[in-house]
Amino acid sequence: MLFYIITLLYGSNALHDMKTMIKVLDANVMLNTTNMANVMLNTTNMDTNAECETFYGQDIRGGTFAHIHIDGQWSVDTNSDAECRSQCFDHLDCTGWVRQPSTGNCWLTKQTGLILWDNENDRNGGLRCDIILAEQGSNRCPSGTVNVGQDECLHAVEMLVPNHPVSGVRSTLIGVDPSQWTHSNGWNHVPPGCSAMTRGDSAAHWNVNPNGVNTGGFSLLCRHKHYVVKGNSLRTNCAENNQDCTTQLSSTSSLHPVRCCADVATTGYIKSESCSVWGSSPQGCLTLNWEEANEVCKAAEGRLCTKTEMEASCTRSTGCGFDDMLVWTVT
DSSP: OOOOOEOOOOOOSOOOHHHHHHHHHHHHOOTTTSOOOOOOEEGGGOSSSSSGGOEEEEEEOOOOOBBBOOOTBBEOSSSSHHHHHHHHSTTTTTTTTEEEEETEEEEOOOOOSSEEEEEEEEEEEEEEEEEEEETTSSSSTTOOOOOOOHHHHHHHHHHHHOOOSSSSSSOOOSSSSGGGGGGGGSSSHHHHHHHHTTTTTTTTTEEEEETOOOOOOOOEEEEEEEEEEEEEOOOOOSSSTTTOOOOEEETTTTTTEOEEEEOOOOOOEEETTTTTSEOOOHHHOEEEEEHHHHHHHHHHHSSOOOHHHTTTTTTTSTTTTTTGGGEEEOO
16 A cells, blocks of 8 residues: 655745644644554644654655765765765755665655655655754754754654653653753753763753753754844834744755845945944845855855844845845854
8 A cells, every 4th residue: 555645845934933833733734543644744834843754664756756966976875864864964955865775875856846755665765854963072063053942852852863762751851850950050061952862871951051061972953054033123014925024943945035244344234223233135135045145145245144133133224125024144
């Protein structure tokens, strides 16, 4: 019997936060109680759930796969599904991955729209996952990523960390309960935010101590995303299609308006009275992905603004009608 998992990939709108995701899933997941077949996930506003899940014994339907060549080859050798998923993470145009466990071959696709999955022996696959497990012992997420939030920490660990505890206190998010802390403000030996105890039982940890230092036994969970912030927080209008102009994380492959900041007076930039930086909307009124936006601002003798600078409306009234839209930040 064919087993379909139909997933609508990223839309043009920015992804909402985890609470929004939960509401969307409640409204859009339809399950057949026999074997949970015919699952339909609306991922336009979805965050972590299906995007980081491995679909075992599944292959992307033949004839729909849009191959990404990796170093000139159709596939790349990998030692695990996690490694294949990471290959997809490393290619910004990747939307899904498929791996053949018997050979280690990993294929990446850049197809858009609906991705259809069929039963297939010796195949595992999944959607692009914008969360990675950082190098064990690291105290910071890699460049271009941010530590996942508390709301999605446990699920991210369950999806990406082998041998995560499945029962008992250690199967929950450790650190939410202050009684578990070793100090009055969390732990000193655990990195700040979300991590897994990978040199141990892989339990998920949330450390509220901003000065925590990884002693080597933990791996951070990091999301390949950046914040988008409304161009002018002083205005009540919102020009986003979904009418949501709240500050939120967005995948680096999503398209958003570009505005830049400069730390010194620069031609083409203006300074708002309440800000210490100068702001600009680059010529051409551009809507780009994050990498492109970052390069445009560098070329314009500036940089992407921080989340704080954008929330302070430091680029307001610089043109292009972006005051009422979500704009890229470097954060």
